[in-house]
Amino acid sequence: MRITIDNLTKKFGDVVGVEDLTLHIDDGEFVAFLGPSGCGKTTTLLTLAGIYKPTEGQIRFGERVVNQVQPKDRNIGMVFQSYALYPHMTVFQNIAYPLKLKKVAKNIQRERVQQVANVMGIGNLLDRRPGQLSGGQQQRVALGRALVKEPDVLLFDEPLSNLDARLRLTMRGEIKHLQKDLGITSIYVTHDQVEAMTMADRIAVMNGGHLQAFDAPDELYSRPKTQFVAGFVGNPPMNFVSVEVSRSNGRFIAETDRLRLEVGGDRGGAAAGFAGAVVMGIRPEDIQISGDGDIAGEIYVVEPLGREDLIDVRVGPHSFLLLAGAETQYRAGEEVKLAFDMDKVQFFDPQTEKSILWQQ
């Protein structure tokens, strides 16, 4: 099912949930809505579900305009962060509920529920009540209930947030696999950028009720169109520093009180064309501690992550996060030299926070 959102605005009184959102989602696509809490991603999801009605704009499922269509007539399945299982029903009754409402015959209900439950690995728990299940099992029941009526669209509202880290990893893989298997158009709301990056075909990054970017994960990572996207996508986050880029002797130099770096032709040219200071962004993996580095700094703190160490290096007033192999033995207070990979830096307009390199 193709989903078309055109100029969607949802207001609650004077409070704007989401404003002027335009998004076209392809049939069978897995799209993540990513953003911090209060960014409008859940509002958008509930509007797609039909719980909220749009204030302005249009939502189409395929060719059908669904603005005023009741949730029950949208043929959607939804998984909630709290699982939202009916506590007074058994697992079987929970999964069978959408079928019962559709007035599917009893014996077919039993067949379908058993089938879905087996796929979800909860076939032996059908007589239990939600209160007797672990979080992971409850999540599977919730997924089963969303899938049993063979929906055109699957909506996920932070479904993995309440699970422990290990289980989250497993379920992440399972949901992605299942979605590809069934080919159901899916929208997945999360504030966890790792979840969004790993699962989605495309990510809609939202902030303050506005769409910041809508792109494939790699694209968002390597060509962020706003400073917000650059800072939100990627872990550990991108480093930002305000610099002036100028041209001297045919070379481009990014400069601030303690830094003086040469920038490659294309990127440097775009940044140099901008009047005044710009925000330079560089990812932690693009900074190396190296003897030939030309920036001197002091290690502020070392955080071992197991596979690698996250190191915070202070260069004068600036702080840079970078990654070093776990076998290195850096200590806080140590003086080091940094080498920046200047072919991968980003530049942003400090006023509009838009990228100087990539146009929207």
Add this chain to the structure above:
Amino acid sequence: MSILKPKGGQSQSSRNALRSYLGAYGFMAPAGVLVIVFFLIPVAIVLYLSVTNLASSNFTSDLAKMEFVGLRNYETLLNDQFARKIFFNTIFYVLFTLSIFNVSAALIVSLLTTHIDRNAGFLFRALWILPRITSPVVYILIWKRMMAEAPFGIINQFNEFLGQPTYNYVATNPWVFVIVVNGFIGISFGMIIFTSAIESIPKDLLNASLVDGSSKLQRIRYVILPLIRWPLLFVVTYQTLSLLTSFVEIQLLTDGGPGLYRTEVWSLTAFHRALSNYFGNAQWGYGSAFAVLLVLIGVVLAVVYMRVFRFDELIAEPRVEVL
């Protein structure tokens, strides 16, 4: 002997147990004293009075002359030609007020006011609380003025204006009157309990039901009603007992009439016999017998409700299994 110096493990632990025991009772004591002074002792006195012949006709300052008559009052009661009528009056009154107003209407009001705009819902519920917070005398006066005979009653004024015949409503339909007047007061209690129960259902559950394909009516039937089952049963239980003992409104409205015991209920009879009999002939002993039977019926009903509705399950520990 200092408690800091343990003599032996066992006596130490039993002393600790005793201390926590005393602590628990200490905290319950204030409430316990209130229940004892204002319920158990009065019940005991009434119980005792019900087996004496104490009445204003044979009352002297010498209480020692009060005669013990055994179960004679109860015998009289069972042979009282009106006791049977009053008993069924009471069942009729409790059953209809409870089912029509205290439960059904309360449920409908809370369901309606939780499905509309929040502020509007709040306003409607506030209106429904007015009968409860109005003094009974004022409240009954308002009703009496509305229902009074022509040319005084407001409704009869309308009847005259529209050229319809006028009625003496209290005389012709006293039960409708009694049940509606009490029911309007009774709605607020269930309404408050049901509304808070409905509003405490997680939003996700309510949204999930709509997404799963239910209409709002189906959601009420399959999700909301099952989830407020305990508050529902609690209101049924509490209001049954409350209605059994309520008589002030009836007393002010019809005083058990019109005619002989037309709308007299059991608790009103106890009051009439013991404290407000005609010609000042207060039969304290006999009235107490009515009161004792009412307490007995109340206790039995409470136990039956607790068993039938399995209130013990309500406080059972959840059986969560972590896998």
